[in-house]
Amino acid sequence: MTKKLSPATLCVQGGWTPTKGEPRVLPIIQSTTFKYDTSEQMAQLFDLEAEGYFYTRLQNPTNDAVAAKIAALEGGVAAMLTSSGQAANFYAIFNICQAGDHFVSTSSIYGGTYNLFAVTMRKLGIEVTFVDQDADDATILAAFQPNTKLLFGETIANPGCSVLDIERMARLAHSQGVPLIIDNTFATPINCRPFEWGCDIITHSTTKYMDGHATAVGGAIVDSGNFDWEAYHDRFACLTEPDESYHGLVYTQRFGKLAYITKATSQVMRDLGSIQSPQNAFLLNIGLETLHLRMERHCYNAQRVAEYLCHNERVAWVRYSGLPGDKYYDLGQKYLPNGSCGVIAFGLKGGRDVSIRFMDNLKLAAIVTHVADARTCVLHPASHTHRQLSDEQLRDAGVEPDLIRLSVGIEDVDDIIADLQQAMDA
Numbered sequence: 001m002t003k004k005l006s007p008a009t010l011c012v013q014g015g016w017t018p019t020k021g022e023p024r025v026l027p028i029i030q031s032t033t034f035k036y037d038t039s040e041q042m043a044q045l046f047d048l049e050a051e052g053y054f055y056t057r058l059q060n061p062t063n064d065a066v067a068a069k070i071a072a073l074e075g076g077v078a079a080m081l082t083s084s085g086q087a088a089n090f091y092a093i094f095n096i097c098q099a100g101d102h103f104v105s106t107s108s109i110y111g112g113t114y115n116l117f118a119v120t121m122r123k124l125g126i127e128v129t130f131v132d133q134d135a136d137d138a139t140i141l142a143a144f145q146p147n148t149k150l151l152f153g154e155t156i157a158n159p160g161c162s163v164l165d166i167e168r169m170a171r172l173a174h175s176q177g178v179p180l181i182i183d184n185t186f187a188t189p190i191n192c193r194p195f196e197w198g199c200d201i202i203t204h205s206t207t208k209y210m211d212g213h214a215t216a217v218g219g220a221i222v223d224s225g226n227f228d229w230e231a232y233h234d235r236f237a238c239l240t241e242p243d244e245s246y247h248g249l250v251y252t253q254r255f256g257k258l259a260y261i262t263k264a265t266s267q268v269m270r271d272l273g274s275i276q277s278p279q280n281a282f283l284l285n286i287g288l289e290t291l292h293l294r295m296e297r298h299c300y301n302a303q304r305v306a307e308y309l310c311h312n313e314r315v316a317w318v319r320y321s322g323l324p325g326d327k328y329y330d331l332g333q334k335y336l337p338n339g340s341c342g343v344i345a346f347g348l349k350g351g352r353d354v355s356i357r358f359m360d361n362l363k364l365a366a367i368v369t370h371v372a373d374a375r376t377c378v379l380h381p382a383s384h385t386h387r388q389l390s391d392e393q394l395r396d397a398g399v400e401p402d403l404i405r406l407s408v409g410i411e412d413v414d415d416i417i418a419d420l421q422q423a424m425d426a
């Protein structure tokens with residue numbers, strides 16, 4: 001499959017190109033293991049000297065086909081699927097950080113990622129400094145230390161809906177000799193391709209729009225192949241110096257542009273093992289086949305709903321970058337010209353209690369922990385996903401106490417608006 005195909009075509013046909021007599025649909029290779037004829041053949045696989053499948057924890061043909069589709073959609077060199085978005089963000093960082101290292105992250109990020117960074121990674125000896133993504137260059141640069149290994153952010157923050165200035169973040173990260181890692185879950189490669197703006201590594205919770213039907217939890221890491229690890233040889237010794245667990249193999253020497261993603265697969269995944277099941281990869285692939293159509297509809301519906309909310313006297317505030325006058329409108333026009341996603345953040349006059357009562361009165365929109373799938377749903381982050389955060393952490397994460405996260409689905413938009421209206425009236 002050539003690189004020139006458009007995203008829509010890649011969604012439908014990318015990753016799996018059957019030859020004569022092979023199934024038209026990507027098969028589920030439900031096998032833990034793969035057969036070889038000689039002991040020597042197997043030994044070469046273990047030493048990464050030959051390419052081939054031998055154990056599904058390392059690689060599986062179904063997963064590889066789906067990873068290849070996602071890599072093509074993002075314009076990267078390769079991708080790896082993980083069991084969840086949490087695993088993707090953890091592995092993406094752990095691949096180049098160890099105890100004693102440090103990284104910088106924007107503070108408006110998904111609550112689960114915030115906990116991972118602020119609590120669990122600290123227990124592993126990896127420190128994080130959170131920065132306000134809208135702070136000036138000098139303030140953000142002040143967070144960097146000699147042992148800083150990367151800068152992290154979300155294209156569209158969950159749930160605050162702020163838009164990241166990717167080009168500026170890439171410039172800042174590169175000025176410090178570290179890669180920019182972006183969680184592109186909400187935008188998806190249909191609406192934003194961060195590599196085109198200088199981002200080096202992309203992560204996804206494929207659980208959201210990519211799957212799109214709320215059927216399979218999953219994640220992905222995509223490597224642009226662009227970061228020059230050798231230019232900062234000592235800082236990234238994990239990639240540029242011999243790996244003891246592979247008889248002294250050096251990832252950058254052996255794999256070049258594929259060094260980062262090969263290490264993620266052959267070392268981090270080998271040792272920690274949060275693989276996506278081939279069954280879930282199959283479901284994800286079916287979701288990806290319609291991603292381009294669904295994103296268009298999510299954006300159309302969300303724009304209409306955001307405009308409705310904006311003009312409703314009971315609504316205190318609305319955050320949706322597609323609204324002229326929104327704080328992130330200009331960044332949205334630059335990075336998300338075809339639309340952002342289906343997620344809108346807003347608050348009702350009367351604050352937290354009114355917001356909760358409103359949600360309880362919704363009929364079509366369900367209260368679920370999920371976000372970003374075909375069905376309209378709502379969540380009150382301060383009571384749910386971000387429950388573990390203090391008021392100060394909530395504010396840092398861009399979550400007002402009255403914030404309602406509305407994930408607009410692909411139903412008829414008039415029905416969605418009618419449901420919101422009846423809940424407001426009640």
Ligand SMILES: *Cc1c(COP(=O)(O)O)cnc(C)c1O
Pocket residue numbers: 084085086087089110112113154158183185186204205206207208217218219
């Ligand atoms: C949901 C989500 C995650 C976590 O993904 P899971 O698949 O639930 O583990 C990470 N980042 C963002 C932006 C998310 O929305």
